[in-house]
Amino acid sequence: MSSGHLKFACLFLASVIVSVGSTAHADTIDTHGNICSAFKASDVADIDYLASGVRNINPAPRQVTCAVPRTPLLQGTTGRFLISGSNRPHATTSCTLFSYSALGSLLGSQSFTTGATSFNVLLSFARSQLPQFAYVNLVCSLTGNGNSILRGISAVAW
Amino acid sequence: MKGSHRFFMLMALGGSSCGLVYLRARTAISEPATEHPVEQLVAGAVTPEARELAELQREMARLRVQVWNQGQRLTADPAKVVAYDPATTQVPDPSPAQDPRINPEARAEQERQYHEYMAGVEGAFRNEVRDLQWSSATSSVVRAAITGDDDLRTLARDMECRSHTCRVEIVDDGSGKLDKVLPAFTQQVGQDLPSLAADHVEDAGGGKIIVLYMSRGDNAQATAP
Numbered sequence: 001m002s003s004g005h006l007k008f009a010c011l012f013l014a015s016v017i018v019s020v021g022s023t024a025h026a027d028t029i030d031t032h033g034n035i036c037s038a039f040k041a042s043d044v045a046d047i048d049y050l051a052s053g054v055r056n057i058n059p060a061p062r063q064v065t066c067a068v069p070r071t072p073l074l075q076g077t078t079g080r081f082l083i084s085g086s087n088r089p090h091a092t093t094s095c096t097l098f099s100y101s102a103l104g105s106l107l108g109s110q111s112f113t114t115g116a117t118s119f120n121v122l123l124s125f126a127r128s129q130l131p132q133f134a135y136v137n138l139v140c141s142l143t144g145n146g147n148s149i150l151r152g153i154s155a156v157a158w
Numbered sequence: 159m160k161g162s163h164r165f166f167m168l169m170a171l172g173g174s175s176c177g178l179v180y181l182r183a184r185t186a187i188s189e190p191a192t193e194h195p196v197e198q199l200v201a202g203a204v205t206p207e208a209r210e211l212a213e214l215q216r217e218m219a220r221l222r223v224q225v226w227n228q229g230q231r232l233t234a235d236p237a238k239v240v241a242y243d244p245a246t247t248q249v250p251d252p253s254p255a256q257d258p259r260i261n262p263e264a265r266a267e268q269e270r271q272y273h274e275y276m277a278g279v280e281g282a283f284r285n286e287v288r289d290l291q292w293s294s295a296t297s298s299v300v301r302a303a304i305t306g307d308d309d310l311r312t313l314a315r316d317m318e319c320r321s322h323t324c325r326v327e328i329v330d331d332g333s334g335k336l337d338k339v340l341p342a343f344t345q346q347v348g349q350d351l352p353s354l355a356a357d358h359v360e361d362a363g364g365g366k367i368i369v370l371y372m373s374r375g376d377n378a379q380a381t382a383p
Contacts, residue, residue: 111347133259139345
């Protein structure tokens, strides 16, 4: 058994360990828009689901709320979230991303409005607004008649 | 000893050593790195294999940094990337001991840290010099959003805008009304004030008040480290 074989074996093991270790605590979690549901009980019938996301089929704007799965952050890093969707011409999508403490207190939020035909908006929280144990929730207002589609949201690890 | 036995023994030794080094790196990554950790593990018997393992350990550390940096390079906003620094970056500990829902000490610590953060936010707001033009225009936007909602109108109290931030006090009566109207409110003012930090205080009568610090999106937000 040469030292070269030993080195190769160790390097292989180390590579496996590194790759497993690096993904265990820093995965990006992509969540489809179909996780969203009507924010108001009276709007349930207005929210329609597609293979590509969620939309509002009522003529008036409607809000959807979406749980945002995430993994705990490395200390010293920032929580980032990518919200994706599309608008037909003249339609807009407005969203607010909320952070709540594990005990239910509102910590902070980030909002945006866009009329882009296809959008990917990156939002981030200050570290103090997104502690290790916290819940993140997205609420979006979708233009009526199915003119806006929320494709999904990612809790990004980069 | 047969060659195959020797091979498996060396593989087991290598795997165990790599595993030990890996576990040490994950659980105590913030500890200062020793120059020859593996040689310390086999103190008194520094063999060529041990030296090789030490070299491999360093190679593994380099790989960890490379993997991390690879991910960092994918960011859409490189200016805001927080570099991986083994001296300050710690692997999160999701154990119940750190969970504020279970551990009162963890809860107290989390609340202390958040109070400290919000004291910084409030201090930054108090230090803002009033910009009359911005204050007036933005106050109108916030006021319109408040008065446009029947529930919010009854819950809202003081409101003040300075140069980058508006401070709004809202009563949290525990009915759930506030939680229900908050998303529409934040979206209505979101184009002018996209960032929000919330503080929770009590009024003189013991009622719950939520204080919103809403800032414009030019990175001049009242903030604290």
